[in-house]
Amino acid sequence: ALVTDRGNFPTDRYVLEGIAAQRGLDLRLFDGEPDAATLPCGHGDVVVLSQVGYRSGALADLPALQAAARERGATLIWDLSHAAGAVPVDLHAAGAELAVGCTYKYLNAGPGAPAYLYVAAGLQGELRSPIWGWFGQRDQFAMERDYDPEPDIRRYLAGTPPILGLAAVEEGVRLTAQAGIAALRAKSIGLTELLIALHDAWLAPLGFELASPRVAQRRGSHISLRHPRAWQVTRALIERCDVVPDFRGPDSVRLGVAPLYTRHVDVWDALDRLRDLVERGEHETVDATPGRVT
Amino acid sequence: ALVTDRGNFPTDRYVLEGIAAQRGLDLRLFDGEPDAATLPCGHGDVVVLSQVGYRSGALADLPALQAAARERGATLIWDLSHAAGAVPVDLHAAGAELAVGCTYKYLNAGPGAPAYLYVAAGLQGELRSPIWGWFGQRDQFAMERDYDPEPDIRRYLAGTPPILGLAAVEEGVRLTAQAGIAALRAKSIGLTELLIALHDAWLAPLGFELASPRVAQRRGSHISLRHPRAWQVTRALIERCDVVPDFRGPDSVRLGVAPLYTRHVDVWDALDRLRDLVERGEHETVDATPGRVT
Incomplete structure (x- = not known):
């Protein structure tokens, strides 16, 4: 088989x-x-x-x-x-x-x-x-x-x-x-650790849930966050916040951190904008009709 | 089948x-x-x-x-x-x-x-x-x-x-x-007709033979010329004459004329250089060992 x-x-x-x-x-x-x-x-x-x-x-x-x-x-x-x-x-x-x-x-x-x-x-x-x-x-x-x-x-x-x-x-x-892959892996872990820490502090209270492994040794270089309105959140990030994640159905916002060029400050800014967006409820004003891509 | x-x-x-x-x-x-x-x-x-x-x-x-x-x-x-x-x-x-x-x-x-x-x-x-x-x-x-x-x-x-x-x-x-394909086809025929005319006038006496149809309606936009030393002729054209044909075994020099950008003067110059090269016997000084490409 x-x-x-x-x-x-x-x-x-x-x-x-x-x-x-x-x-x-x-x-x-x-x-x-x-x-x-x-x-x-x-x-x-x-x-x-x-x-x-x-x-x-x-x-x-x-x-x-x-x-x-x-x-x-x-x-x-x-x-x-x-x-x-x-x-x-x-x-x-x-x-x-x-x-x-x-x-x-x-x-x-x-x-x-x-x-x-x-x-x-x-x-x-x-x-x-x-x-x-x-x-x-x-x-x-x-x-x-x-x-x-x-x-x-x-x-x-x-x-x-x-x-x-x-x-x-x-x-x-x-x-x-x-x-060098050792340096890239170390930076990737740093970036995803920061992403998870900011998720826990800022996003979990807003209804987000971590959909990737918590243990660094068990994950790669992207993090998925579950949210009931993940499609609208994704579109709002792209259209209004200059942050480009992927929507991965049914309910995930996927954030890829490329260790070669993503900086820690980029992770901070992206999650800061995401928090503001959802706190203001701005994602709810985005068209909920799914498009073909992302 | x-x-x-x-x-x-x-x-x-x-x-x-x-x-x-x-x-x-x-x-x-x-x-x-x-x-x-x-x-x-x-x-x-x-x-x-x-x-x-x-x-x-x-x-x-x-x-x-x-x-x-x-x-x-x-x-x-x-x-x-x-x-x-x-x-x-x-x-x-x-x-x-x-x-x-x-x-x-x-x-x-x-x-x-x-x-x-x-x-x-x-x-x-x-x-x-x-x-x-x-x-x-x-x-x-x-x-x-x-x-x-x-x-x-x-x-x-x-x-x-x-x-x-x-x-x-x-x-x-x-x-x-x-x-427009009509204009391209007309120019292509003009270019290959010129190529054949110059072949007949200059190259046939040097041992070349036309390996493509003589009737314009029966050919596309490239011409193959047979020559017993086609590999050496091809290499010499590339290395010494700034003319880039393909060698197509066992014995052909293939000249493609792209009607969008090949000019009649390019055909004239290429065949003029080819004639000079073979008249001087310069192609015989090129390494006869076939390489991988062309």
């Missing part, structure tokens, strides 16, 4: 649903955060997990989950989209085999910038991309031959790479590497 | 080869230019043809081939990569059902810029992308639901669109539309 958690990012679920439909496989969705002790998979299953949950910001225990999958004979694919650039990721040490992710979030390359994939060296000759394109072909410009992919990671390339998007990735990744 | 011509662009062939392998289908490759009278397909076959051949520049008779496929009960998918922006393409008038293409060539959006696909209105509700992503989902930001794609062309979206690449597409397509 194909296995993932019901709270995983929609595209992860939809893609698995599509593969299951095409190949006649079962898709098994489980509830709650991924847990090594209860990981619901067995021999031959393929499990897709996000290291950091897109909604809750919960940080999965990657080494423990990887060991649990291996023990059960399942193949685990990590989605690092909300992790890479904000939390340390050591795939090699954990014996991880496969991972994918976007560069949009904490790698700072912008919307729709190229994704990446990780295939452990020992598997590279064995697995193939389902999309056979000319950039994965050995001796690409010979052009006269049948498809005969490169023996290594290059075989997963398909078409001409998106050059403009890659230029943004190059800069985003360079800055991230230059700052 | 899946059907295409052996001279079609490698990715078209490789992708078909991959689908055939995954689905246990036959892949049938035919030799020579696609011809309506002899199109080798029957009921249930899927045929992939390029409107303009990437190597020869030959322009297929799209309406006739579409009619031939329909008559035989086959489904035809057009690759417009070397056509769109340089020759008129009227899919609707021809009753074409499906087409794809890149924006790299005559739509001027640069390498790896987003591709496009065309699905006739009547088929949009029936066909699905094999990749089920959140941008194709109805009510995309509800996020809690199973995959339920949009009813129309939006269902073929998958992930977040590449914004930087789309910005280049927007400009490239805007300029193309502003110039």
Whole structure:
């Protein structure tokens, strides 16, 4: 079967649903955060997990989950989209085999910038991309031959790479590497700790509730706050306060803090404006009809 | 079966080869230019043809081939990569059902810029992308639901669109539309006619041979010239003459003339430099070891 958690990012679920439909496989969705002790998979299953949950910001225990999958004979694919650039990721040490992710979030390359994939060296000759394109072909410009992919990671390339998007990735990744993941993680924890402290002091009395883990070691670099009028609060922040969170249904305001450029004063100002807004009841004057984005 | 011509662009062939392998289908490759009278397909076959051949520049008779496929009960998918922006393409008038293409060539959006696909209105509700992503989902930001794609062309979206690449597409397509395809086609024919005339006058005596159709109505906007030392000629043009063609194995120098910005004087200068180069025998001093690109 194909296995993932019901709270995983929609595209992860939809893609698995599509593969299951095409190949006649079962898709098994489980509830709650991924847990090594209860990981619901067995021999031959393929499990897709996000290291950091897109909604809750919960940080999965990657080494423990990887060991649990291996023990059960399942193949685990990590989605690092909300992790890479904000939390340390050591795939090699954990014996991880496969991972994918976007560069949009904490790698700072912008919307729709190229994704990446990780295939452990020992598997590279064995697995193939389902999309056979000319950039994965050995001796690409010979052009006269049948498809005969490169023996290594290059075989997963398909078409001409998106050059403009890659230029943004190059800069985003360079800055991230230059700052160093240890420093970024330390700052990210500082930012989210401040965010939670201000939430407790200012927002909890106004009806907000923390929807992300309280323990720093268990969360990534974003915080979700529940509120009965989360959609209106989100729109009001964007339109009137110059603060740009995401609404994540049914009831969450998601605040991402990118440690490379978000400052502590930005967190303070954002929550100060949020408090003022809700105290004044100004969010209630915003159109409650949900729009397509955020 | 899946059907295409052996001279079609490698990715078209490789992708078909991959689908055939995954689905246990036959892949049938035919030799020579696609011809309506002899199109080798029957009921249930899927045929992939390029409107303009990437190597020869030959322009297929799209309406006739579409009619031939329909008559035989086959489904035809057009690759417009070397056509769109340089020759008129009227899919609707021809009753074409499906087409794809890149924006790299005559739509001027640069390498790896987003591709496009065309699905006739009547088929949009029936066909699905094999990749089920959140941008194709109805009510995309509800996020809690199973995959339920949009009813129309939006269902073929998958992930977040590449914004930087789309910005280049927007400009490239805007300029193309502003110039108008009739004017672009007229200029393209003028440029390739000049190229062929100069080839005949200057290059044929030096051992070159025209590898593209002589009749303007039968070609797109690039010309291939055969030469026994085509690789060295290509490298020498790039390195020493500031002229950038493609080498297309085994023996062709491909000269693309983008009607939006290539001038008649550019064609004259390029062929003048090519003649000088070969007359002096300077191309023979270039390293004959083929490199990866061009």
